[in-house]
Amino acid sequence: MSSExxxxxxxxxxxxxxxxxxxxxxxxxxxxxxxxxxxxxxxxLKQTVIETLSKKEHGTQLKNTVYKYLQKRPAVPHPKAGPxxxxxxxxxxxxxxxxWDKRIVKSLNSMCTELGVPLARKRSEKDQKEVIVHWGxxxxxxxxxxxxxxxxxxxxxxxxxxxxxxxxxxxxxxSSFSSLWGIIQVPLRIRSIMELRLRFNEMSINQCQTGVDDxxxxxxELFDNDRSKLAKKVLNNKHSPLSQEFLKKxxxxxxxxxxxxxxxxxDVDQIDQLYYEQLKSYVVQHDLLVDSLIYKDVxxxxxxxxxxxxxxxxxxxVLFPFSRDTQVLDHFKHSSAxxxxxxxxxxxxxxxFAVHYPPNGVIPFHGFAMYVAPLCYIYDDPVVLYxxxxxxxxxxxxxxxxxxxxxxxxxxxxxxxESLLQSQEPQLFLHLKTIQxxxxxxxxxxxxxxxxxxxxxxxVLLLWDRVLAYNSLEILAVLAVAIFSFRKTNxxxxxxxxxxxxxxxxxxxxKVVPLIQxxxxxx
Amino acid sequence: MATQGQPRLKYACDxxxxxxxxxFDRRGWIxxxxxxxxxxxxxxxxSIRNVFSVENGYRLCDDQVINHFPNHYExxxxxxxxxxxxxxRKDLEREGSPFAEKDELGRHIHLDFFPTTFMLPADxxxxxxxxxxxxxTTWIMKPCGKARGIGIFLIxxxxxxKKWSRDSKTNTFTAPSAKDTYVIGxxxxxxxxxxxxxxxxxxxxxxxSFRPLKCYMxxxxxxxxxxxxxxxxxxxxxxxxxxxxxxxxxxHGAEYNAVHGGxxxxxxxxxxxxxxxxxxxxxxxxxxxxxMTVHSLKAVSNVMANDRHCFECYGYDILIDDNLKPxxxxxxxxxxxxxxxxxxxxxxYNLISDLINIVIPPEGTPDVRWNKTPSKxxxxxxxxxxxxxxxxxxxxxxxxxxxxxxxxxxxxxxRDPKLQSKATWK
Ligand SMILES: Nc1ncnc2c1ncn2[C@@H]1O[C@H](COP(=O)(O)OP(=O)(O)O)[C@@H](O)[C@H]1O
Ligand SMILES: [Mg+2]
Numbered sequence: 032m033s034s035e036x037x038x039x040x041x042x043x044x045x046x047x048x049x050x051x052x053x054x055x056x057x058x059x060x061x062x063x064x065x066x067x068x069x070x071x072x073x074x075x076l077k078q079t080v081i082e083t084l085s086k087k088e089h090g091t092q093l094k095n096t097v098y099k100y101l102q103k104r105p106a107v108p109h110p111k112a113g114p115x116x117x118x119x120x121x122x123x124x125x126x127x128x129x130x131w132d133k134r135i136v137k138s139l140n141s142m143c144t145e146l147g148v149p150l151a152r153k154r155s156e157k158d159q160k161e162v163i164v165h166w167g168x169x170x171x172x173x174x175x176x177x178x179x180x181x182x183x184x185x186x187x188x189x190x191x192x193x194x195x196x197x198x199x200x201x202x203x204x205x206s207s208f209s210s211l212w213g214i215i216q217v218p219l220r221i222r223s224i225m226e227l228r229l230r231f232n233e234m235s236i237n238q239c240q241t242g243v244d245d246x247x248x249x250x251x252e253l254f255d256n257d258r259s260k261l262a263k264k265v266l267n268n269k270h271s272p273l274s275q276e277f278l279k280k281x282x283x284x285x286x287x288x289x290x291x292x293x294x295x296x297x298d299v300d301q302i303d304q305l306y307y308e309q310l311k312s313y314v315v316q317h318d319l320l321v322d323s324l325i326y327k328d329v330x331x332x333x334x335x336x337x338x339x340x341x342x343x344x345x346x347x348x349v350l351f352p353f354s355r356d357t358q359v360l361d362h363f364k365h366s367s368a369x370x371x372x373x374x375x376x377x378x379x380x381x382x383x384f385a386v387h388y389p390p391n392g393v394i395p396f397h398g399f400a401m402y403v404a405p406l407c408y409i410y411d412d413p414v415v416l417y418x419x420x421x422x423x424x425x426x427x428x429x430x431x432x433x434x435x436x437x438x439x440x441x442x443x444x445x446x447x448x449e450s451l452l453q454s455q456e457p458q459l460f461l462h463l464k465t466i467q468x469x470x471x472x473x474x475x476x477x478x479x480x481x482x483x484x485x486x487x488x489x490x491v492l493l494l495w496d497r498v499l500a501y502n503s504l505e506i507l508a509v510l511a512v513a514i515f516s517f518r519k520t521n522x523x524x525x526x527x528x529x530x531x532x533x534x535x536x537x538x539x540x541x542k543v544v545p546l547i548q549x550x551x552x553x554x
Numbered sequence: 555m556a557t558q559g560q561p562r563l564k565y566a567c568d569x570x571x572x573x574x575x576x577x578f579d580r581r582g583w584i585x586x587x588x589x590x591x592x593x594x595x596x597x598x599x600x601s602i603r604n605v606f607s608v609e610n611g612y613r614l615c616d617d618q619v620i621n622h623f624p625n626h627y628e629x630x631x632x633x634x635x636x637x638x639x640x641x642x643r644k645d646l647e648r649e650g651s652p653f654a655e656k657d658e659l660g661r662h663i664h665l666d667f668f669p670t671t672f673m674l675p676a677d678x679x680x681x682x683x684x685x686x687x688x689x690x691t692t693w694i695m696k697p698c699g700k701a702r703g704i705g706i707f708l709i710x711x712x713x714x715x716k717k718w719s720r721d722s723k724t725n726t727f728t729a730p731s732a733k734d735t736y737v738i739g740x741x742x743x744x745x746x747x748x749x750x751x752x753x754x755x756x757x758x759x760x761x762x763s764f765r766p767l768k769c770y771m772x773x774x775x776x777x778x779x780x781x782x783x784x785x786x787x788x789x790x791x792x793x794x795x796x797x798x799x800x801x802x803x804x805x806h807g808a809e810y811n812a813v814h815g816g817x818x819x820x821x822x823x824x825x826x827x828x829x830x831x832x833x834x835x836x837x838x839x840x841x842x843x844x845x846m847t848v849h850s851l852k853a854v855s856n857v858m859a860n861d862r863h864c865f866e867c868y869g870y871d872i873l874i875d876d877n878l879k880p881x882x883x884x885x886x887x888x889x890x891x892x893x894x895x896x897x898x899x900x901x902x903y904n905l906i907s908d909l910i911n912i913v914i915p916p917e918g919t920p921d922v923r924w925n926k927t928p929s930k931x932x933x934x935x936x937x938x939x940x941x942x943x944x945x946x947x948x949x950x951x952x953x954x955x956x957x958x959x960x961x962x963x964x965x966x967x968x969r970d971p972k973l974q975s976k977a978t979w980k
Contacts (some may be wrong), residue, residue: 167750168783174874257835264870283833284828284833285829285832285833285834287829288829288830335810335813335814336814337813337814337818338822340779340814340816341748341751341779345749400797407826407827408825408830409828411826430843488822489821489825
């Protein structure tokens, strides 16, 4: 494909996203109004329409839509590559993910058989009414969950990652890409510390940051006041790239909600409201096995968490509709995974009778609810909460539990963590390795949950500010390394793996921004 | 350890609470009985009466401190607190103080911080008058001498109060005993809900002197959540799991969670409110809570026996309504030191530790002649809420203040920059 053709494909793809939306209608209407100007010469028509539109509010909206598309767009594959390359270019990784997919489905199916519960069941009229009445307090309506267990835990998934091997690499010969001492042994390209410094340049120590310089002990005249003023300007401008840039230094808590929405291009309109209502009605109509898994997960995590227990019911209001949302399937276009399939009774294996199960293609694992929990501190309208979560999931979080060679996949993050730690703290790494406390075995749970539930909630939000700002999850690995460095003295004193875990068991008192700054920029 | 090289004090303690004893032990203090010579006495409110009773004739020495003021009940008994604050309001009105400013409807702008309250049976007639103005209002009845939610009930009909009416009083020909005295307050039926549940705040306030007033607020207060969703439905008025936030009540609920005990930190509340409602209204709320604490203490500062040996740590109960207006519900003289969860234990241990650092001078031995001005480091998790002495010296230094026409106590002494810069009455 020539670059011209590629552009053409891109434009068509973007257009397909806008087609039929109120935005398209509005743009069309305005274009008509402009073109009706009798003084306009036809040779100037196109130019004038474009120029005038781009200055208007809907022009900004269009730009934001294109920007949102580009943020999520996968790398353009090699012209000769097949469609599966768009999902995952490396065959052995594709295979590994496919095996993992199968394993999860199998485990889900055997749970069905064991417990004698169907994957999906239509609710009786009476039960439907119950769900409607208790929509705001679904926590109290939970079924007996004692027989359920999470389909998998982060630990199980880590084992799979540890077992990954590139069949083309010569065994025993250390490749320059893979870490020497770590447990992830796949050669993927990851950033060096120098590259990270450039990438996260705005976080360098000499630059003021929200999360450090807005401390109540520091007079607000020095930083906080200006920052808040600037935030207002950014919000008034309504331009996604601008708010994203602003987030590089963190969001003041009072304007985070709007900054994130603007950056993510989430703007809940009437159609979205209706769509959510529709998802809700699907929840009312059918009882899915995944609901029990979600219940179980929330009860094991958020319900017992002194930061998040108050939000228990919000999480159900997000995750139940989420599991019914077929728009979520979109993210599989550029993900290595495939949504699990199930077949209408008696038609096993017949493609025409295949349906995705759950409808959104995502089977929750132990800790999944923690992707939602911190968001409850910024959005108390469940519908807005829903769309912000969905966008975050489809942009970032899905990468944290899928095997892929993408630079932000959990595999790359693990590798980045190990190689950074090895180059920054060789003595510490060697010590931990010697006492059989492989650092990744401790850090993995942090990474897969994007630190949610491990850090103080405010710190999680400050961290996620940077994920949005840099449109990248790499900061998670950087922080994990920073935490090891920070507790280095204590870690060097311990002699067993469990003692090492003990040193890092409670990280709720840590302040993420200064830690990242120190780790990345002090030499 | 902060205590190295410090004298080993002698302490007496009435309460067998690990958060206390562990603190004393860690400092290497020596336990003695309350009858012996102690330097530091953590007494129950019952013992306090004896220590300061006239018959006892006991005189405290310069190197002795104790954890209650002799007549703390002026603040911590529900009826007396209300009486004192009402009187304080009148005094300020008479003085023409700017704090006594009222809005178009005749309501106090700065001093309207507790629900309309009456004593029963003493104020029965006044109450009936008020009740008839809005007959559909719900009221909350609380026995004056009890705590932890015991004896509290909600009413919405006058007939439910027969026992306290004038008639019944004259019938029996006896004056009501203390245990039959109640306060009846307007029930705040639009509390701020989070996750659909009602909660109130428990804030810890340390007072080391009433004249001049010196008080500190602990940063680590918490919200106490109900285990059941809130509803203002009148048919549910007797469900205490819906209406009372006391941990002692909630822990008997079927939904009680022992891991977090329904406790959520004030820092989390602030983060949530800033995130969902914005910084301005959140700052205003916290500002108002600080001010109402100071006002409640000023209201009793003249009646309180300001014994120099005393300090006291109060547990403030505050309720926030859905317009983010805070209400002072009551002040406890002995906030619970029982730990319901592990983070609760850590918090309370640190509370006592910080408290000791504030009330004991840097040299390590109690000394009533000390000016009671601890260093910033010694305050730990406490913030200085208000120091009248500092306020006064501020006042002398600030000519500009007279231009504002401020009379009465200058409440600007707080070194807490938040209280200073964002005071809403400026
Ligand atoms: N006026 C009121 N409006 C709403 N709730 C109230 C009111 N007064 C008290 N409560 C609730 O009842 C609880 C107990 O009341 P409180 O005055 O603190 O008595 P106690 O000494 O028994 O703790 C409070 O923590 C609060 O949850
Ligand atoms: Mg109380």
